[in-house]
Amino acid sequence: MLEVKNVTKYYGNFCAVNNLSFTVKPGEIFGLLGVNGAGKTTTFRMIMGLLEPTEGEVTLDGKKIDYSVTDQIGFLTEERSLLTKLKVSEQAIYYGTLKGMEEDAILKRLDELLEKFEMSQYKNTPIKELSKGNQQKIQFITAIINKPKLLILDEPFSGLDPFNVEMFKDEIKALANEGSIIIFSSHRMEHVELFCKKIVILVSGKSVIEGELTTIKKKYKKKNIYVRGDINVSEISKIDGVISVSEYGDSYEIKIEDDSVTQKVFDKVKKYKDITKFELADATLNEIFVAKVGESYEK
């Protein structure tokens, strides 16, 4: 289990992370969210043992993370962290060996992963000759080459097309099913919603929301109603408690203050003809994120 206990990090007088705590169990995928400069990278670096917390501690299975346990960790950085002059196999051997693996084991695992990601033909290709998406795949492959106990993924889907995003998702879920602890960071909230059971949202180094995603969503009062059919937008907008009505083709998204408004909207909508859909849903994580973080995310 990964435990981040009351961790604070100061750079001089600047507080990058302020009293952050969370735990991630084996098999869980944890979302660490925040705008740029919120303290995610500092948190990752403290988890990796690259930075010493000013206060608090980070442990993996009760043991402080240092170079004796880093062989069990996989790390995918937000930006490409590949030595682009190397060939794919050389890069895998380079990072794999730094994880304490033997060359034979690295190449065996590399073959498996290259096949899985449909990249076997690139084994001896210099990384600089690969497309951005393929470079990202290689970065992911090198991060999981050691079947890590703890896997840190900082924006793993960057530069990937939807087809490859699915491939990544499957592999991440497979690793979680095998018992890996996965910490995940992304600006794409729909990805986080799909994966993470638990999340933390950081604002200026401080946690503003933390816990089970389903609980967070339930606690968040604002809801969305999705309607398909011919409705009178101005009539709906005038209902007390309706925040906004947006049109998407033949469908509408009606944002409401809380559950109590649902009945009022339903009473109005049922009078209209040709209504084929009326669905109440929790607010999306993106809405919760924007609401909590405020306009800074947009910036």
Next chain:
Amino acid sequence: MKNKFKFLTKESLKRKISSKWFKIVNIILCLVIMAALNIDNIIKMFGGDFQEKDTVYIIDNVDGNVYDVFSSQINTSTSMFLADDNNYNIEKYDKTLEEAKKEVEQNSKIIVLEFNKDSENVINVTFLSKEYKDLQDMAILNTAINNTKVSYAMIEYNVNPESLAKIYENVKINRVFIDEEKDDKSENTNMLMTTVFPIIILPFFMLTIILVQMIGAEVNDEKTTKSMEIIISNVSPETHLASKVAAGNLFILIQGGLLLAFVGLGILVRFLSGSGIESSGTVGNYIGTVIDLLKGTQVFSQLAYVLPLLLILLITTFLAYSLLAGILAAMTTNTEDFQQLQTPIVMVSLIGYYLAILAGLFKGSLLIRILSYIPFISAILSPSLLVLGEIGIIDVLVAIALTCLLVFWMIKYGIRIYKVGILNYSSKDLWKKMFKSLKQKKV
């Protein structure tokens, strides 16, 4: 589990040595060094006017002995300017100057000297040639003509030929030293080493630059590609820097060895081509002269204890340069910044190099002696001063001790800058951050 330090060192070295450019540069270096050592043979191989000697026709309107006197004088004056004293064909010319003009018109390698009696200046000479002559030819011929005139003047004043020969003979100088350990051979070596040693030490300067560039470029490359994040999450910054230092020093050891091998190859080619090391006017001749002079001095006999000390000084200096390059590269956020930072390192090395040249001109200079203790400069300056007899073994030991202290300081405190620097991607308040990191034990 693999030794990560060994792996990183091997990878760094492999990346450098297996690169296409390493091979290309060394092939070029090999060819250039071999060509430099055999430049005279190469020039001769292509041929040209220089292979044909100038023919000097002597028209003697004085007394019929000018040819003999001038022939003797031209040999003396040629040997003053050139190693080869057989640079001209001297021939008697019995025809007139007008007839000689026709021959000169046909052949630019002919020079005609018409010697005439002169009531005021003993003799005068008409110098006839088709083309302009170069400075060297003019100097040799003018000296020979003037000496011929002096000979005639002495004969005119009844100085007999035996006395004349004695007059032209070099003065025997009995060189006496107060210090019995000193001798004139060492003095000659000192004079030569003043100019030669900076040339011998030149490869050290070159290797220093290669070392700084290699370590800096690698650290910078890993930092800018962000692969540093992955590397440092698996090995400590201390191990990482140590691997760079080890790889850098092994690389220059290999490069230095290759340079020596290229010199050896060049000399071998000289011998195989039948030129020998002693051919005139070449680098080979220069090296041969230096070795001959050194043989007659105490330098070789002192090598047994001087060489290990100088090697220690070189190794510690290379270590200091490597650590400095790594630390500075860690601080920079892009390749351009590192290139800027390289300049002061090169300047420091250059200062040492120039001081080594100046040391022979400013004998006994206290400033140069003090500077010879300063790390980085000492590796070039101390050996020069030691060979010149300006400093002793104790001074070299002081220079080694100071360099070791600097290496220790950089290992203890520089690593703190390195730890902060390698994960810093912002140039804002860079120096403030770095100075602050010096005080931090933990990052």
